[in-house]
Amino acid sequence: MIDLNIEHGMFLSAQLKQPVGGRTEVRASTLVAAAGGFEANIEWLKQYWGEAADNFLIRGTPYNRGAILKMLLAKGVQEIGDPTQCHAVAIDARAPKFDGGIITRHDSVVFGIVVNKHAERFYDEGEDIWPKRYAIWGRLVAAQPDQIAYIIFDSTVVTSFMPTLFPPIAGATIAELAGKLELDAGALEKTITDFNAAVQPGTFDHTILDDCRTEGITPAKTHWARKIETPPYLAYPVRPGITFTYLGTRVNKQSRMLMKDGKPSANMFAAGEIMAGNVLGKGYAAGIGMTIGSVFGRVAGREAAKNARN
Ligand SMILES: Cc1cc2nc3c(=O)[nH]c(=O)nc-3n(C[C@H](O)[C@H](O)[C@H](O)COP(=O)(O)OP(=O)(O)OC[C@H]3O[C@@H](n4cnc5c(N)ncnc54)[C@H](O)[C@@H]3O)c2cc1C
Structure with a gap:
């Protein structure tokens, strides 16, 4: 379990709760969120699809439950994308x-x-x-x-x-x-x-x-x-x-997350499915999933490194 400590659009630290009951705090000068969409979270899918979501099969990992996405949105990051849209x-x-x-x-x-x-x-x-x-x-x-x-x-x-x-x-x-x-x-x-x-x-x-x-x-x-x-x-x-969902964190060209007040986050970036809604409104063309991951992964990594050095 991870809990993100975010204040005024700035990532401060992550609390990692250990299965044995311990807690570890990790401090970093920047955060790149790349924890997938919420496709494996059937309860979340049901908010938009109703009981039909019980009959959905999830093509990838059961761990993409959108926990990090939900946390970021709850802590002031602007969302983007239609929650009913997915690949x-x-x-x-x-x-x-x-x-x-x-x-x-x-x-x-x-x-x-x-x-x-x-x-x-x-x-x-x-x-x-x-x-x-x-x-x-x-x-x-x-x-x-x-x-x-x-x-x-x-x-x-x-x-x-x-x-x-x-x-x-x-x-x-x-x-x-x-x-x-x-x-x-x-x-x-x-x-x-x-x-x-x-x-x-x-x-x-x-x-x-x-x-x-x-x-x-x-x-x-x-x-x-x-x-x-x-x-x-x-x-x-x-x-x-279901391959992946489109609802995500809004980012700018530097893959830097934007906060609800429109201001760019001080040190938070996103790449991949977690920000897919910036690229995909609805529909899909083959290869875009990996393209979003690799292109914005590179941009977010570069910008996060630059941010950390400043
Ligand atoms: C079966 C299948 C076929 C696909 N085929 C294609 C294709 O042909 N072409 C194409 O372009 N795309 C394809 N895609 C889509 C593409 O693979 C994904 O869009 C891409 O891999 C997403 O990368 P990502 O890094 O955003 O997420 P992922 O690769 O899903 O990585 C997210 C990671 O975050 C971890 N995670 C999630 N929540 C937490 C948490 N709370 N704490 C810690 N870790 C967490 C997950 O375990 C996972 O390892 C396919 C996907 C699947 C499932």
């Missing part, structure tokens, strides 16, 4: 609650369709190139009943995407697959029949916004739409996989 992808529903890591993520959405527990499609699976859209699927699944969805595809595309830790669930018929997923067989058959009937002729190319699209169904699949008709039929059950 959230569709990960396998069979993944562990925490730390499932990269191998539980499913990149197969563009090769099939996605249905909710009523076997209904709810979003354009082919809206844009995957690195620009993969991080919307966690939020989309979070908005579905019971926060569960199923990526459905057929045997023709199984080698088109990165394999994941969990094998797909297979059925020789749509009805058999529906049974294994505990979906209404008639409803899934209708969704797939309607989808197949809406698919227009085109030339498939998943590296561009191709002309394979549907016509006459809602939601449309605007690219990479191909019929699902070659058994075995396959599915991945998915849940929202």
Whole structure:
């Protein structure tokens, strides 16, 4: 446990409470906060998502509970970012609650369709190139009943995407697959029949916004739409996989924290997820998480060192 001693925007010391009951005080001339977001704090997530947050899976460490972020905000640091916004992808529903890591993520959405527990499609699976859209699927699944969805595809595309830790669930018929997923067989058959009937002729190319699209169904699949008709039929059950939250400490160009009165802190800096909201309002493009950590880590480190020497 850490307690930060901050007065008038100036970091003075950190109290480290030892598990055995002791206490250690650490004094430093500057502080760089890089303790992640609050994605692992389900109770905090529930403030914005309600009970749905119980069904979220956290892709990384269980220790990013936002304790340092909360302390900094309580002690006068200005916050930035929408607390409901986060990087959230569709990960396998069979993944562990925490730390499932990269191998539980499913990149197969563009090769099939996605249905909710009523076997209904709810979003354009082919809206844009995957690195620009993969991080919307966690939020989309979070908005579905019971926060569960199923990526459905057929045997023709199984080698088109990165394999994941969990094998797909297979059925020789749509009805058999529906049974294994505990979906209404008639409803899934209708969704797939309607989808197949809406698919227009085109030339498939998943590296561009191709002309394979549907016509006459809602939601449309605007690219990479191909019929699902070659058994075995396959599915991945998915849940929202929260990578990191965007609410953070406001910083200036030097990565120096700004206080609620608008003044820069005397000696506190931040880098990484804990200040992600300065860069990310909503949405995501691949690679920005590591970029925020490394770019602002370097800036905060440089500026903190400069500050300490003065
Ligand atoms: C599964 C997964 C895949 C990802 N894939 C990508 C990708 O492909 N590309 C990309 O750009 N980004 C990716 N990211 C995001 C990227 O990894 C993170 O944005 C980045 O690592 C964040 O760095 P950070 O230093 O801010 O936080 P972290 O690396 O999470 O470090 C925070 C540290 O603070 C510690 N901590 C928290 N609270 C306390 C406390 N109270 N006291 C002491 N220590 C504490 C935590 O234990 C942790 O070690 C991925 C993240 C995950 C989880």
